[in-house]
Structures are given as C-alpha cells and as structure tokens.
Amino acid sequence: MKKTKKYYISQAILITGMAILCFLWLVPLVYMVLTSLRPNEDINLNGFVLFPKVITFDNYVIVFRNTQSAPVAKWLINSVIVSLLSALLTVLISALSAFAYARMKFKGNKLLFSFLLLTMMIPSVISLIPNFLTIKSFHLNETLAALILPFLGGVTNIFLIRQFLYGVPKELDEAALIDGAGYGRLFFRIILPQMVPILMVVGLNTFLAAWNDLLWPLIINQDAANRTMTSGLSVVQGIFDNQKGTLMAVTVISAVPVLVVYLFVQKYLIRGISLTSGMKE
Amino acid sequence: MIVREISASNINKANKKKGIKAIIPYLFLLPHLIFFAIFVVYPFFYGIYISFTNFNLMGNPEFIWFDNYVQIFTFGSKYSKDFFAGLGHTLIYTVTAVPLIVFVPLVLAVLLYAIKNVRIRNIFQSILYSTSILSVSTVVLIFTWLLDRDNGLFNNLFLVDINFKGNAVLTWVAIISLTLWSGVGGNMIIFLSSISSIPKSQYEAASLDGANAFQRFFRLTLPSLRFPLTFSLITGVIGGFNVFGQPYLFGGQVGSYETVMMEIYGYAFGKSPMAGMASAMSVLLGIIILLVSIVQFRMMREK
Known part of the structure; x- marks a missing residue:
C-alpha cells in the first residue's frame, strides 16, 4: 500500500506545520503573561529576557490598588454589566420583534420589515454624532445605560431570528391559538424554547460586541469610573508608561474573561459564525 | 338609564377586545421600534442635517448650506x-x-x-x-x-x-x-x-x-x-x-x-x-x- 504511506507522511508534515503555526500564534499571549509576572524594576533595568528570573504577582496588586486613574476592577464590573444586559435585552427585544414579523398578520408587516432591511445599508458612522447628542440630551452620558440603549435598535439580529423562525413549524402556533392561548403565552411558552439555538448565537455575538466596542464608550463615557475594560485599556498606556509589567497585567486581566467565556461557549460561537454568514446549518 | 349604560359598556367592551387584538402585533414590535426610531432612523437624518451646519456641540447650529463640503473639496485647505x-x-x-x-x-x-x-x-x-x-x-x-x-x-x-x-x-x-x-x-x-x-x-x-x-x-x-x-x-x-x-x-x-x-x-x-x-x-x-x-x-x- 504505497498510497497509505504517502498519506501518513503528508498528514504528519501537515500536522507538524500547523502545530508550529499554532505555537507561534500563542507566543504573543505567552509573552504578555510572562511580562506581567516580571517586576517593573527588573524590566527597566535588565530589558528583554525570554523567561523572567524573578516571578512576582506585584503587578496585579498594583493594578487593583490603583482605583483612581485606572479602576480596573470597576471597568471589569462595568463591562460585565453592559455586556450581559446588552445581550439579554437584545435577545428579548429582537425575539419579540422577529416573532411578530414572521408569525403575525398585521397591516404594514412587509413594508415595515423591508424598511428595516433598508436601514441596514446606512453606514453607522453618520449616526455617531447624533446619537452622542441624543444620549446627552437624555442626560445619560457617563452612565452604563448609554452603552446599552443605542444598540437595541439594531436590525441584523431581528433578521437572523426571523430567518430561523421559518424553520419552526407553524402548526405549533395554530395548535396553541386554537387551545385558547394568547400570543403572549404562545411566544413565551412555545416559540421561545424553540428559538434557543439562534438566541444563544445572538446573545453571544451581542455580548462580545459590547465587550469589545471601543469608539462609542470612548466618546460617551469619559470619566475613569464609567469606562469599560476595552475603552479603559485605551488610556492605561499613558498611565503605566514606564511600568510595562503592570501594563501587561492589565492586558492579561482584559483578556482572561473573554478567553474563559470562549472555552465554555466555543461550540455555540463557532456555530453562530457560520450561521451569521448566511449559510444554512 | 342603567340598562342603557350597561349595553353601551358591553358594546364598548366588544370593540375594545377587537381593537386590542389588532394592536397586539404592534406591542411585540414596539420595544424595538422605539429604539430603532431614536437610534437608527432619526440620527441618519439628523446627521445629514448637522453636516449642513456649523454646529460645535454647544449653542444653536447655524445652517450654512454646503460650506463644510465646499471646504473639504477646496484642495489645500x-x-x-x-x-x-x-x-x-x-x-x-x-x-x-x-x-x-x-x-x-x-x-x-x-x-x-x-x-x-x-x-x-x-x-x-x-x-x-x-x-x-x-x-x-x-x-x-x-x-x-x-x-x-x-x-x-x-x-x-x-x-x-x-x-x-x-x-x-x-x-x-x-x-x-x-x-x-x-x-x-x-x-x-x-x-x-x-x-x-x-x-x-x-x-x-x-x-x-x-x-x-x-x-x-x-x-x-x-x-x-x-x-x-x-x-x-x-x-x-x-x-x-x-x-x-x-x-x-x-x-x-x-x-x-x-x-x-x-x-x-x-x-x-x-x-x-x-x-x-x-x-x-x-x-x-x-x-x-x-x-x-x-x-x-x-x-x-x-x-
């Protein structure tokens, strides 16, 4: 069997090559962690070393002790609150709306939905300044609500959930309605459980988008205490300029929560990516 | 009098029920449409309007037609x-x-x-x-x-x-x-x-x-x-x-x-x-x- 031998060799080469790539891929992360464990004095005195000779967790202590200019613990809490609430509210609001567009008869259904789709073409950059003014006129700047509310008007998720609902049998609705259930009951008791897979996807995407957003939180919340992890990180470079160890400790703190979430929800995330790219599952 | 009132309220009730049923879909849409109107539709038009003003985030914007655009296309400015x-x-x-x-x-x-x-x-x-x-x-x-x-x-x-x-x-x-x-x-x-x-x-x-x-x-x-x-x-x-x-x-x-x-x-x-x-x-x-x-x-x- 000459072919099998060739097959094993080519597989071995391929796997080795990809393993090297994956190793290199992780080097920046490892270097970040290693630097965060070095004392700042050591870095400033000795410069570059591959592996730190002295290991310390001081940098993490410094980070959490600075509650004035870089309240990282507060940023983490803010990010968690904003991302979770964004995800929950987006899921609920989009699911309600998508259900109506997909399953209910009312005047203007098609027209309204076409209008929603049309607005997806609007480049978001035009809305930036007006949304800033709107939030300010509501006196919501420097609050966490400012980081959540503007994104609840999005259309993409409604579109995704509506597409998904076409795969949920309509007989469910009819049976429930004949049994005398109202639309509210039908939605929460029967349709919502059916939508869980797509709602997971929408929720996760919204969570990560909120967590990673930079420009909007940078503009609307400028007090140190009201920043998110991502927008806060953009100002720490100046604060810990000569303390690269501490700077990397902050960076580690920003990376760990999402990486941990990633470990647990990888499956859904990967399914969601193929789903949102418009392919069928 | 009393009888008439009752029958009138009955008719009202029936009408209301029908009316409510017609509103239900819009109630499902409402939460999204509020945010959609405030943060998607309105800012699009308002953003275009601001581009025709000399607004500086304070005071009242003054309408200056295409001045901003003219300045952008005045090469060298x-x-x-x-x-x-x-x-x-x-x-x-x-x-x-x-x-x-x-x-x-x-x-x-x-x-x-x-x-x-x-x-x-x-x-x-x-x-x-x-x-x-x-x-x-x-x-x-x-x-x-x-x-x-x-x-x-x-x-x-x-x-x-x-x-x-x-x-x-x-x-x-x-x-x-x-x-x-x-x-x-x-x-x-x-x-x-x-x-x-x-x-x-x-x-x-x-x-x-x-x-x-x-x-x-x-x-x-x-x-x-x-x-x-x-x-x-x-x-x-x-x-x-x-x-x-x-x-x-x-x-x-x-x-x-x-x-x-x-x-x-x-x-x-x-x-x-x-x-x-x-x-x-x-x-x-x-x-x-x-x-x-x-x-x-x-x-x-x-x-």
Whole structure:
C-alpha cells in the first residue's frame, strides 16, 4: 500500500506545520503573561529576557490598588454589566420583534420589515454624532445605560431570528391559538424554547460586541469610573508608561474573561459564525 | 338609564377586545421600534442635517448650506488635507488588510480541512480562532509591547532594531499584522464549514476523473465558497473603511497613520469640536461605503 504511506507522511508534515503555526500564534499571549509576572524594576533595568528570573504577582496588586486613574476592577464590573444586559435585552427585544414579523398578520408587516432591511445599508458612522447628542440630551452620558440603549435598535439580529423562525413549524402556533392561548403565552411558552439555538448565537455575538466596542464608550463615557475594560485599556498606556509589567497585567486581566467565556461557549460561537454568514446549518 | 349604560359598556367592551387584538402585533414590535426610531432612523437624518451646519456641540447650529463640503473639496485647505489624507490611509489599510483577511483564512481553512484527524483539526481551529475574540485594545497593547523597540520580543529575538512607529510603512506592517492575528479566525471558520459541507462523493468523483489537488481546489472547493468569500469581502471592506481602533491605539508618526474615522473622531470630539465639519466627513465616508457595498452586492448577484 504505497498510497497509505504517502498519506501518513503528508498528514504528519501537515500536522507538524500547523502545530508550529499554532505555537507561534500563542507566543504573543505567552509573552504578555510572562511580562506581567516580571517586576517593573527588573524590566527597566535588565530589558528583554525570554523567561523572567524573578516571578512576582506585584503587578496585579498594583493594578487593583490603583482605583483612581485606572479602576480596573470597576471597568471589569462595568463591562460585565453592559455586556450581559446588552445581550439579554437584545435577545428579548429582537425575539419579540422577529416573532411578530414572521408569525403575525398585521397591516404594514412587509413594508415595515423591508424598511428595516433598508436601514441596514446606512453606514453607522453618520449616526455617531447624533446619537452622542441624543444620549446627552437624555442626560445619560457617563452612565452604563448609554452603552446599552443605542444598540437595541439594531436590525441584523431581528433578521437572523426571523430567518430561523421559518424553520419552526407553524402548526405549533395554530395548535396553541386554537387551545385558547394568547400570543403572549404562545411566544413565551412555545416559540421561545424553540428559538434557543439562534438566541444563544445572538446573545453571544451581542455580548462580545459590547465587550469589545471601543469608539462609542470612548466618546460617551469619559470619566475613569464609567469606562469599560476595552475603552479603559485605551488610556492605561499613558498611565503605566514606564511600568510595562503592570501594563501587561492589565492586558492579561482584559483578556482572561473573554478567553474563559470562549472555552465554555466555543461550540455555540463557532456555530453562530457560520450561521451569521448566511449559510444554512 | 342603567340598562342603557350597561349595553353601551358591553358594546364598548366588544370593540375594545377587537381593537386590542389588532394592536397586539404592534406591542411585540414596539420595544424595538422605539429604539430603532431614536437610534437608527432619526440620527441618519439628523446627521445629514448637522453636516449642513456649523454646529460645535454647544449653542444653536447655524445652517450654512454646503460650506463644510465646499471646504473639504477646496484642495489645500486644512480640512481638505485632513480628510483626504485620512481617506488615503483608510484606503491603504483597506486594500492591503482586506484581501489578506480573506486570503489567509482561506489557506488556513484548506489546510485544516486536509487534516483528517478531526480532534487535532478542532484543536488547531480553536487556537487560531481564540485570538479573534480579544478586544482591539487588548490586541494592540500586546503588539505594542511585542514590537517594542528596546525590550520587545521581536527585535530581541531576531536581533534587529526596527522602530515600528518610525515610518508609515512599518507602522502599517505592524497594524496589518495585528489585524491578521486577531482577525483571520472568523473567516477561517466560515470557510472551513463551507468546505466541510461539500459532499465527499464529489471529491472522490473528481479524484477518479484524475483531478489533482490543485484542480480539485479550483474546480470544486473555490466555486462552492463563492458566497462566503463575497460575504467576507463585503464585511471586510465595510470594516476597513470604518477602521479606527488599531491605528488610533497603535499610533505612529504624525501624518502617517490617521484614518478618516480618526479625523471624524478628532473633529467631533476633540478640544474645539466642529461637529458640522465632522458630520460632513461622516456623510462623505458613508456615501463611499454605500457605493462600494452596492457595487459588491451587484457583483455577488451577477455571479
């Protein structure tokens, strides 16, 4: 069997090559962690070393002790609150709306939905300044609500959930309605459980988008205490300029929560990516 | 009197019930429509309006017709220089980063698919995708330190002395590298799942017909990826024109890396806000993005 031998060799080469790539891929992360464990004095005195000779967790202590200019613990809490609430509210609001567009008869259904789709073409950059003014006129700047509310008007998720609902049998609705259930009951008791897979996807995407957003939180919340992890990180470079160890400790703190979430929800995330790219599952 | 009142209220009740039933769908839509109206529809029109004013975020905006646009197109003016330099940098990013962010994931997906051991394949996929969920701030801070001139890993490991913030080319090389590191994962997964959905029998048939690996790729794999490829290209280009975080956080020599979004941010929210001018720039950028997306959608449809 000459072919099998060739097959094993080519597989071995391929796997080795990809393993090297994956190793290199992780080097920046490892270097970040290693630097965060070095004392700042050591870095400033000795410069570059591959592996730190002295290991310390001081940098993490410094980070959490600075509650004035870089309240990282507060940023983490803010990010968690904003991302979770964004995800929950987006899921609920989009699911309600998508259900109506997909399953209910009312005047203007098609027209309204076409209008929603049309607005997806609007480049978001035009809305930036007006949304800033709107939030300010509501006196919501420097609050966490400012980081959540503007994104609840999005259309993409409604579109995704509506597409998904076409795969949920309509007989469910009819049976429930004949049994005398109202639309509210039908939605929460029967349709919502059916939508869980797509709602997971929408929720996760919204969570990560909120967590990673930079420009909007940078503009609307400028007090140190009201920043998110991502927008806060953009100002720490100046604060810990000569303390690269501490700077990397902050960076580690920003990376760990999402990486941990990633470990647990990888499956859904990967399914969601193929789903949102418009392919069928 | 009493009897009449009762019957009237009964009729009212019946009407109300019918009325309520007709409203129910709108109640489902209402939460979204409120936010949609306030944060999607209204700002679109208001943004265009502001671009015709000299609004500075304080006081009342004064309508000045096309003045902002005229200034942007008065070549040699400060605003014109800023806008077109920004557009130039944005284009540099878009034409270099976007093709790479489609091409590199394609190569990775093909290589991963060639690995027959699914467990190993999944491990590699998880590692290559893991960096895609990090925020732009995290990624830029990591790379800033990695590429640090004195103490960074790159310069010390390869025994070179490269100042990645020293000139425009190096700055863009750094920005595009970090964009790739944190950006190829998503497209890679899209492509990999499209490739996986091609029936194996088609590959076997092609092999039996004597098609080699390259022929199979160009005749079978690539055509089946047309939709996801176009999707990635469109989202990539839109993202490219909106690029802000990477250059804003990485920095570089003044005048070598500022993108349109950075100019808009600077004009709108800088020390002396010129929201009117920033809005005019936003509208122009918006028009460019819209035109490019329409062209791309057309191309996708024709195929």
